[in-house]
Amino acid sequence: MAAITTTDTALLRLMQLSSVSLPIGGYAFSQGLEYAIEAGWIKRSDQVAQWLEQQLLYSVAQTDLPILKRTMEAMAQQDHVALLRCNDLALACRETRELRLTDSAMGEAMNRLLVSLGLPQPLPTSGELSYVVLFGIAAQNWQIDYAVAALGFLWSWLENQVAAATKLVPLGQTQAQQLLVELQPLLPQAISRAASVEEDDIGNGLQGLAIASAGHETQYSRLFRS
């Protein structure tokens, strides 16, 4: 096993960037899960696992990760045109108003954080900013490698989604931890799938999830913003 030293600053920064305590409000977005549970599509822990697995392997691996990778490359080369294209593409791939809001609200919060930490953020702040792209900008600023940055990105996504399911299904704390253990092996799998996605093939819609997310816009009683 590779030794991790206490001076491994990139690892520490990755932990900071992926922590649920990062003030970007990730806990506020269920990304359609709240509606799927309300509609009775999801009732049990194993159904949560299936839902998240699909989202992870078919959508996040095909959309968010390839964009994260290209963002970090563009940032390393100070290619601001490519960076803007990543931001446009990330937002353009969001299938509903609330999935787009999830990305842009967290993006805006991440932008404020980068500014207050004194980190460079070259994108114009007049338009919407994508969280995935801002995460990539932060990771590149902190010289974190793409593969570990991707793992941190996925982990914080997974933790937020499982936390949402814990509140909504509801699940016990132990069940939630079991779910995390069960889904962890999918994270490297998602990263390896993302590696082969060509630029033109970025993006993949999940029609069920998109319909759930659109349904959430008019859900009568709701805890989450998406």
Place this chain on the structure above:
Amino acid sequence: MNNLSQSLSASISEDAPNVLPKASAWNAELSLQFGRTARGSVLQRADHRGPLYVQKAFYPEGPDLAQVYLLHPPGGLVSGDRLEITVNTGADSHALLTTPGAGRVYRARPDRALQHQINTLNLSPGSSIEWLPLETILYPDACTRLDTRVNLADNAHFIGWEITSLGLPNRDLPFSDGSLSQTLQINRGERILLRERLQIDEQNRGLLQGSAGLRGKPVTGLMVAGPFDLAMDENTEHSIEPLIQQLRQHAQDCGALAAVSLTGEFLTIRYLGDQTDLAMQLFVRCWHEIRPELLGRAGCEPRIWAT
């Protein structure tokens, strides 16, 4: 015509799997140019190569808008076929395009040469395109890429839809081993405004049945309309919200899973169910609501839809 190409496709895949002459692949291209003249929106050029063409433009709602039927006599794509449709609208011209029948993508031959359709719509300032084809039916084991790219100039507007049948639900034939890469992308200048993709292949076949994916439903549809000027939402008198409410009502009444949302400057309406005609019905209803708001004209259905 459809039966002919169906049986042609069947004999191709069963009798002569590996030694097909190149000629069996039909590469067809169609390029249309609409322009605004003193006589209205005129189809100025229609260049074609291969079995893909239009006859003439129809003007059921007056000279301002040309309705055109895209004709593809083979009725579908076999392995190696490539269909390329390009539509250019000159400034302030308006075109509506539809098809007289379903598009088909037949079962792939063993060589699995790509069955590829590329639609490119280039809109000049002040123009509009309505892209309203009937459904595309993907036969089991088809291997296809369907790309639609819309390039908008400023103040150009687009309404379009894609209705896709994965397999032949009426004959109980699922999409099984087929693969699909379907993209609808809308750009304005260099900026990407919307990209919608559906990809089904070996790695993600699970989304056919998955609860977050197609939920075991064979028919999926997407309608997109825009861009809407969202600055107008500041002014409640011209808010887009009442329109969204009406569309939601249609979605709720359509007899299948359906939903409406606004992503960026574009309205999106989704259908997920068992029947292409229900998807079409929903989208036509929504089109009647959207058209006056976005294009300032009432719905006027192409006559061919009634046949």
